[in-house]
Amino acid sequence: QVQLVESGGGLVQPGGSLRLSCAASGFTFSSYTMIMSWYRQAPGKDRELVAGISSAGGSTRYADFVKGRFTMSRDNAKNTVYLQMNSLKPEDTAAYYCKIDRGLRTYWGQGTQVTVSS
Numbered sequence: 001q002v003q004l005v006e007s008g009g010g011l012v013q014p015g016g017s018l019r020l021s022c023a024a025s026g027f028t029f030s031s032y033t034m035i036m037s038w039y040r041q042a043p044g045k046d047r048e049l050v051a052g053i054s055s056a057g058g059s060t061r062y063a064d065f066v067k068g069r070f071t072m073s074r075d076n077a078k079n080t081v082y083l084q085m086n087s088l089k090p091e092d093t094a095a096y097y098c099k100i101d102r103g104l105r106t107y108w109g110q111g112t113q114v115t116v117s118s
Contacts, residue, residue, distance in 0.1 A: 002026035002107050004098050009112030012088055016116070020083040022098030022109055029055065029076040034102040038072060038083045040094035040114075047097070051083065065091075088116045 008020040020038070037052035051072040053060040060072050071084040081098055095111040 002100075002102075002105075004100060004107055004109035006096065006098055006109040006112040009096060009114045011115045011117065013118050014088060014090060014116055016088050017084070017086045018088065018114060020085065020096055020098075020112060020114075022081040022083075024079045024081070024100065024107075027102070029074065029079050032102050034100050036072075036074060036081050037099045037101075038081075039097045039099060040092075041097070041111075042091075042094040045094075050096070085114070088114075090116045092116050 003025045004022055006020060006022050008018055010018060012018055033056050035052060035054050038050040039047050040050050041047040049063055050066055051060055051062045051070060053072060062070060069085065069087045072082065074081045093114060093116050095113050097111045098109045100107045
């Protein structure tokens with residue numbers, strides 16, 4: 001059974017940094033072509049794409065509101081996707097979710113809360 005578990009969220013002051021992790025189990029990253037993404041959802045707002053990358057190659061795509069501040073990466077050996085978030089702003093406050101699209105299947109993690117506040 002495929003599971004995605006996010007971690008690394010928390011409370012941080014404006015300008016601070018956090019690194020989110022999304023650990024996948026139930027399949028091996030290197031064995032499949034898939035699209036890995038990070039989304040976020042703030043209270044009362046729709047879920048929105050933050051960053052995404054295809055395991056088939058190509059560059060990572062970022063939403064305009066995080067370009068230059070967030071970096072997405074993956075470690076195939078650990079079956080883990082990361083989101084390094086720097087220069088955090090109060091408007092980055094949201095629940096952050098990782099998503100993996102593998103073939104016709106889509107998998108979501110349970111989310112991790114990020115709160116940016118002084």
